[in-house]
Amino acid sequence: MTKPIALEPPAVVRATAPHRRRWLPFDRWHLFLFPFALVMLFPMLWMLVTSIETISEARRFPPVMIPEGIHWQNYPNALKRGAFGTYFLNTFFVTMTVVVGNLVFCSLAGYAFARVKFFGREVVFMLMLATLMIPYQVTIIPEFLIVKWLGTHISPQIGIDSLGALIVPGIVQVFGIFLLRQFFRTLPVELEEAARIDGASRLGVLFKIVLPLSLPALATLAALTFLWTWNDFLWPLIAIMSPEHYTIQLGLMNFQTAHTTSWTLLMAANVMSMIPLLIVFLAAQKYFIQSVATSGLKG
Amino acid sequence: MEATGRRRAPLWLRAVHSDHVAGWTLAGPAIFMMALFSIYPVIWSVILSFQRKNLLSGESQWIGWENYEALTKDPIFKTALWNSAKYTALFVPLSIIAGIFVAVAVNRKLRLMAFYRLAVFVTLAISTISTAIMFLWLTEPTYGIINAFLHALHLPEQQFLADTNEALYVIVAMTVWGWLGFVVIIYLAALQGIPQELIEAAQIDGASRWGIFRNVTLPLLGPATFFLVVWLTINALQLFDEIYLTTKGGPLYSTTVIVYYMFVQAFQNFAAGYGAAMAYVLFALILVISIIEFVVGKRLVHYSA
């Protein structure tokens, strides 16, 4: 019978490890990470604190760390002085339209560039890629003139100082076409061929087969487009003049110009401006921090 | 008797069903918009740069290379170039170094890691304007909390954004803070792409923690670093929003950067032609720097098979 034989080990010499780690009750990386996280969050935390102080508290020296009470008044006051509700609606309308527009048009175009062999496809695609290399500052001046022309010759709804001006130039972006084309090309073409043999039209294939499989790419495109459009500043700055058409960024900038020393109101306004995106971020972060960034954690 | 052989469909029907028509129908709207808002402006911009054109009134006049010549003699433009260069030379390396370090720090299993990562990534959701406003308040010379800290430490208080020597550096700090989330996400993804086995092999080979970082991790982060250097440089050269909100190019032009000056000329002085010329110089600058970075990158960066 061959059971494992417990060999009598020779006298074991305990090796002294050259460095015995000193025992902290926690991992030493916390020593860096915790202060660092606080430093990173500090601007926002300070903004929050200021937004609930009275102006005299805010001006006190040394600064008050914990205010005496919560001065919520700053928020309605800020709303009175700046039409943030309007700004929010404008931004929301513009952003959602641009996102939907991009999803639709970039899908159609991206699919065409990926799967449909049409005359001039490669040349046009190269041209589009080339435009990606060009900084937007080059095109922004003529864009202004084009939109101005559209406003006088087609409709004021898409001319200067309209919400249309914020929507139309960005409703199809080359980046989106590129992103989706690349993604579509990674899908197995056999699926689409099988569908076409089964009798589906090109559009049918796109909507019933390709798009359902492309949700990650579509989500990415939607998220990025949403972020860029929401935070866009330079174009709205030059295209919009009337306060009733301001986006949140413009409104915030304008508020700051008008109330340079009303820090508490300004911070309240800033907080209100951040909330929509922060909510979306916090809701999405579970999906995106968890999946993208938490995967592969090493011990 | 039945006719044998299929007859071909009429030409117009074949045309409608053809791939060419399908392709152009699907891509048509997008191509049209791109032509209108990308290609046409690029060409028009070239033309503008050879004109003196008033943005509002629309009158224009052909002046050939005058705009470009004027740029070479424009002291403010030279300052803008210099400021943009200074800013980029600080912003890009700082962002990269900070990004690598933080990415390594958050690439581990620790308690509170979700909190740490949140603290880093949250800046992605904050607009440039919001960032600028927060930093305006932090660095406020009289009531700002940073000066209060300095005072408590018996250090001299600063004027920050109101100081010609300091303003640009405050902008650097502000934007490094704002971009950190993005840089860390890229590096974190890259770090997680490094097979654990490689690190283990290096440990067994006898490399110290620093040795592993220097000889294995860092080289394998090459592609990510390359991408970030190019991307961050391009964005740094396009700095505008923060300047507009905080210093408006001042004090004394110390924060005037290329795009800000272009904005002033094109949209405040309404010199559309001059602005277009400046935009093209910026384009050329970005192109040249990107090419240099590509050439250097090709030699230094290794892509694992």
Add this chain to the structure above:
Amino acid sequence: MSDVTFHGVTKVFPGPTVAVDDLSITAEDGEFLILVGPSGCGKTTALRMVAGLEKPTSGSISIGGQDITDLSPRERDIAMVFQNYALYPHMTVYKNLAFGLKQRKTPKDEIDRRVRDASGMLGLDDLLKRKPGQLSGGQRQRVAMGRALVREPKAFLLDEPLSNLDAKLRVQVRADLKQLHRRLGITTVYVTHDQVEAMTLGDRIAVMSNGRLQQLGVPQDIYDHPANMFVAAFIGSPAMNMLRGVAREGRVTAGDLDVPEVGVPDGDVVLGIRPEAVRPAGDGLPSFEFEVQVVEPLGDEVIVRGAVTGQLAEVETGEEHAELLPQLPGSRAVITARFDPEVRLSPGMRMRLGVHPDRVHVFDARTGEAVR
């Protein structure tokens, strides 16, 4: 002296999963010890603990008598070949080989000498300037070996180094490995799931399952005298035939096979008969009826599958003991036999096969342990 010894090593992962359970074995100085078992049996975890990539939950590990349990990998003077080779993709073959020595501050000419020695031994001289991405699988495997060789360590640890090679290359490299070990004589701990590799390469093999050592011994011994049903079924290809049987008063019966076995206590047993242990009945050996179903001529031998009376004991080789699965009613037990090619059989033939009692393994049906 550089024997590698596990002293009661246990490793528990959060779950809780017991990956290694009280393992105590020694790879003697200069010995080629193989840890073999199905996936998840704990062999790789055990190896990684020797490397220092995992820490034992309890127990200790020593090399050459020195307890290394608390040492980091770099302090242990061991070298490892990973299953996927783990070559540094951005370094040339030369730099890959030299890396460990460089990190340990070896003088430059010493590095060069050792690298060229290893490169010569493994036929890598022409590849020194290439990067791993430009090499074939077999070449990469040799570089991984070379990287371990240049270190001249106290012990080699190999984690399934042949599993990513194609079959032909595998046989070739197996022979090379054996030769190399003979030449260098460095203590080697080798992990594989392939029992053919284990049998052909090892000085001794340790069969593991579910974190526990099943049996430790020289290959032939393990083959001829398996300690339990798991080892019996795992080692040997085609696998040993397992039949349910009953032991009564010194005789063991399974179907129509009746074998005298002295010293076997009464009760339910499992009979194990290797395919090559049977031959056409004759010369007074205990025999049983066999109806040929499938004949597979292999040229140098013939594998025949046929039905017998009696019932099979289905052995789950993933489990610690062999589990006796209930047999489906109405089906017939099918066993595998191996004959010389001269034996001419065809499907449908009925015959009697005989087996020598000494070659019948008897296992306790409940515990799985070998009784005889």
